Amino acid sequence: MSRVLALLVVAGLVLAGVAGPASAAPATTDGSDAQDTLSNDTVVTAVATDSTNNSSGETTLTLLTYNDVQTAAAENTTLPRMVTLLNERRAAHDNPTVTVGGGDEVSPHALSPLSQWRVPVDALNVLDPDAEVIGNHDLDYGFDSVGNVSADSEFPWLLANIVDAETGDPIPGTEPYTIVERDGVTVGVVGLADEAIESKTAVDFDEAGYELQNYSTVASEYATMLTDEHNVDVVVAAAHIGIPESKTLARTTDNVDVVVVGDDEVEYEPQETDGTVIVEAEARAEHVGEVNLTVEDGDVTSWNGRLLNVTEDVPKNETVSAIISDAREDELNEVAGRTTEPLDARFSSNYHDETALGNTITDAFRAQTGADVAITNAGGIRSNSVYGPGNVTVGDVYNVLPFRNTLVTVELTGAELEQLLASQVVTMESETGRRYGPEAQLQVSGVTYEWASHESQDPIRDAWVNGEPVDDDATYDVTVNSYMAGWDGSVLADAPRVSTSDVLYGTALLEYLQANSPVTPDDANRIRRVDDFSAVESVSVRQGAATVALDAPEGINGTAPDSFYVTHADSSERVAAESVTIGEETVEVEFAMSDLAPFLGQNGDVELYGKYETTAYDRVYFEYSVLNADFERGVFADANCGGQGGTETEAGKGHHHQLVSAIVASSSGSKPTAVA
16 A cells, blocks of 8 residues: 555645645554544545545445354354445445455354354355455364365455465465456455464464465565465455554555454444555444445555444344354254353453353352362453343353363462462553453453552462462362363473363253252452552550551552451451541541451451552553552451550551451441452
8 A cells, every 4th residue: 555655645746736736645653643644635423425436547445344253153143233334335336346354253152062163154254355354363163174174155255475385385174365357347356364374273383294484474474475476456455453453564565555444343444554444344244344446557546444343223234144054053053051141252351350250150160079279261262242130042152152171189288379370460551451441351260360560579478278369388289171281381281181171161060050050150359350468567556446557558648438348268258447537648448347357257368358449550450559458357456346446556567467356346246248
């Protein structure tokens, strides 16, 4: 698309000399902003009329795009409608159209454990793309299955930069590029993946003998070849690499006109970065991208584009609808169980925080294997939907857990368990954290832990199994899914295997729901984000209330209502604070002794948590920072606990602090107030 910019500059100079000064085109950007700077001829908003060929010799080529169909392949909802919308857009233009997919189309979906790629490929054959790129999930069935997918497909699967390390040949069933000739316009399409594909798949590249090459270098080489040797008018990169990497591709090449993006599932209107148009149509067949390119004498001279929503007003393609409904009828519509609470499978929820669904899944793992601990990765929880309260179908289960992962139980030391938890922490200061906020990236059962969201802190502060602090030297049986068990470089890869199971991780959840319905999952407080570890300055007991004074976190400017509470180290039971007061140097948290005393009389350490306002999370996922202070049951020797006046006791600045035993003695004996 650098050809576009060059022609615009020339046109501007001509106009400046003939018709007076022309408006200068905006400077090109590095593509780092959400909305890149566009040339004067660029349109990002919806186009009022359809493009046509004109009488000046120019030709308009319309590029239609989609990506990351994934779970929609087994749901008779958006995919049949997207096929209809694509057909409508093809018919609306009297100029040539080319359709390109951005990858991750044949997995994951609810039918994956039953029929693998067959249903989505049958549907894609009706959609009739001109080219598809292999994404990481298109490798879910293994390298050897790519040939089977390709053999069943009536369109080419592309991937140029993963090749046989010895021969340089592409993966069998793929081609590096394809050329589409349509109504006098020649389009070259190159398939690309980025380096993240290795870590996102269960296949072993080294063992299979495949080499991943730099996507920018390969794209430039093929674009040059397509232009010089095949005289293509337009070069399109079908790139399963995400938006940031697509901007890198645009900045490091000068001969790619359009990048059709998949992978990060972003709703990204067509826009220009360093002369290259980039578009991504989110995911799950919810959008279609449309880019209209003006082509003249082998050059792209201007463009406009938009994203189209796949709405319920769009009728379903009957053929695709029948393919999906017939496949679902026998297996997926059966009710697996009931839930009394919502089960949240949204990516944002499961990557960032503990969820009731994550707790249910990992509880199901432990029920299946009897392990001390179960852990699953957030990326293995799919569908991006919320289920219940109400019935949960077999299809819902396999939409949420669609991969052919089984259960593997390994033996880890306490130190290795904490290392595994720490390995998945995404800090606020990391590149991912700056974009999305800090993430724990795991869901767990049997273990409770605090994770620190800043690089200046140890990733894991405290961890407990069965209410006891994790012993670095003790061993624990830990169940994970088979994808995690194969993580290169992790403690899991070489850990002793206690047992392996042929039970799919989705089937484990299915059987758990069938055996335990209705399930009543809750936020069990297993995964605890902490931004500030506050020292206890003092504890005072007066008039039936206990007040804990904490060092004020830096930058605190408010607290979240009703968010301060105490809890045991490994318990979902909480006692809420009566009030919170921010002073110049301290935060004072007051509890009613009638609630607090019997709570402290139980076994185990006590943890205090509270949410407070800072500017740290203004633009990312979480709304509040979290402080934490630790206590041990016991005595402040000088505390007055008579409850009718009282004195203040300095607590010092240690990591743990003893609370007065007399608080327990002066209790009314009433049960603590539990806060959900």
